[in-house]
Amino acid sequence: MLAFAAVGLVATLVLSVALIQSMRNYYENEKKSELFRLANTLSINLSSSGFFDEAAYGDFLKHIKAVTDGRVMVADEAGTILYDTNDLETGKTYATREIIGGLGGKSSYIHVKERSVGQVVVPVNNADRTKVSGVIVLTSSYESVTSAIARMKNITYMTAVVLGFLILGLSYYFSGVFTKPFQELIQHMNRVTEGHIDEQFGVRGNYEVQEIATTFNHMVNRLAEQEENRQQFVANVSHELKTPLSSMKVLAESLLSQEGMPVELYREFLEDIRNEVDRENKIINDLLVLVTMDKKEQQLSFEEVDMNQLVESVLKRLKPLADQKSIQIVFESFRQVRCQGDETKLSLALTNVVENAIKYNNEDGEIRVTLDADHKNLYITVQDTGEGIPEESIDKVFQRFYRVDKTRSRDTGGTGLGLSIVQKTILMHKGTIKCESQLHEGTTFSIKLPLNQVTQG
The missing domain is CATH 3.30.450.20 (PAS domain)
Structure with a gap:
């Protein structure tokens, strides 16, 4: 000022x-x-x-x-x-x-x-x-x-002096009026930096100040939400990692506390311990995948991918798992589709979606997979005939460790990270994934991916 x-x-x-x-x-x-x-x-x-x-x-x-x-x-x-x-x-x-x-x-x-x-x-x-x-x-x-001219000089200089003092006075006044909201905003930013992210900045001042305050409050809300998600994620990781360990400890203590147990019972307990180890290993592997994807420098290996062949190979690999529940998998392709993408990560994402549909489907159910494309994008849908997802849970299924039915998820060996990996992979390919579901009727996941990737040099 x-x-x-x-x-x-x-x-x-x-x-x-x-x-x-x-x-x-x-x-x-x-x-x-x-x-x-x-x-x-x-x-x-x-x-x-x-x-x-x-x-x-x-x-x-x-x-x-x-x-x-x-x-x-x-x-x-x-x-x-x-x-x-x-x-x-x-x-x-x-x-x-x-x-x-x-x-x-x-x-x-x-x-x-x-x-x-x-x-x-x-x-x-x-x-x-x-x-x-x-x-x-x-x-x-x-x-x-x-x-x-001398008289005019005197009058002009006196006027200039008066105007000078007037300008200084108005500048001092308006500097306080205009800078006060920004000084308050800076103080609030410092408090947020110190960790007080639950405070809101009062929206006062002219339109520009209100816009800045509103944007800042939105940013603080996002930070608070991310902090809450981080804390929840840490709590979930701790719980998920602790659960298999607790089960193994109970099984081991049972073996140690009983002498002369039949070999068959020993074998059963050791089999349970091995399953818990496998479960722990799967959780750790999924976490490592997510952490790798979260890195900003994570790069995708783009190549031309035959999506028809990729879908068929995924379905063929998961058919034995579907046969265990007498689930029929139907693949419908409307045209030959090729796109630019990371074949390994796309295969992992599609595997997670189809495997999810098998795990949470009913006995003698059906899974219908479709593949289609236009001049810009390809479209994949995976539809099952399972129990469906409650409406209030649909927006949460991509959250890490979120489970609609926690008991059933653990029975099926799920970690709660599969759909998070799927969503991250699709976003890295600049695509979208949506979930639609009706209770007792089934769930449909819809994936849209661009056929061509624009890479920045």
Whole structure:
């Protein structure tokens, strides 16, 4: 705000100087015009009255003294001063540049600033205006102009000083008005930096301040939401990793506490321990996949992928799992589809979706997979005939460790990370995935992927 005040003061000073110079030019031009009007009037009167005729000489002297308050000199065609109102130069001959120019028919003007006077020289023609008979030299003081300019300077400088103080005062006032909300915002930012992300910044001020405050509050809300998700994620990871360990500990303690147990019971307990180890290993592997995908420098290995072949290979690999529940898998392809993508990650994502549909489907159910494309995108749908997902849980199925039915998920060996991996993979390919479901009817996952990837160099 001080910069604005400085600009205002400089602008006021410049305007003041420009105004004074403008008034100086105005007064000097007016004085110059006045001198020329008077000199031309005298020249015309001299020509018409026959001043250079000695008979009219005396009468015109009285006329010149009456109409002028400056000094008037009249010279003949030889440059000899015939008349001087100050009676100082009469009879002398002058050959100055201005007088010579006047005798040549050219009017001239000079301003002698050191003496504060102005002088005009105009030619005087003879009665019939056929030749120049002499010149009039009219000199007048500029004291009135200098005094007027001095008064104008004083008024202008006083006005500039008043305006300067006014600008400083207004700048100080408005600096407080405009900067106070930003100072409060900075203080609030510092508190958020210190960890107080649950505080909201009061929206006050003009439109721009309100926009900044609203955006900042939205950012803080997002930070708070991410912090809550992080804490929840840490809690879920701890719980998921702890559960298999607890089960293994209970099984091991049972084996140690009982002597002479049948070999079959030992085998059953050890089989359970191995299953818990496999479950723990799967959770850790899925976590590592997610952590790798979360890295900003994570790169995809783009290549041309035959999506028809990829879908068929995934379904073929999962068919034994579907046969265990007598689930029929139907694949419907509308055209041959090729796209640019990371084949390994796309295969993993599709495997997770179809495997999910098998795990949470009913016995003797059906899974229908479709593949289609237009000129820009490909479309994959995976539809099952399972129990479906409650409406309030549909938006949460892609959250890490979220389970609609926690008990059933653990029975099926799910980690709660599969759909998170799927969503991350699709987003990395600049695609989208949506979930639609009806209770007791089934669930449909819809995937859209661009056929061509635009990579930035």
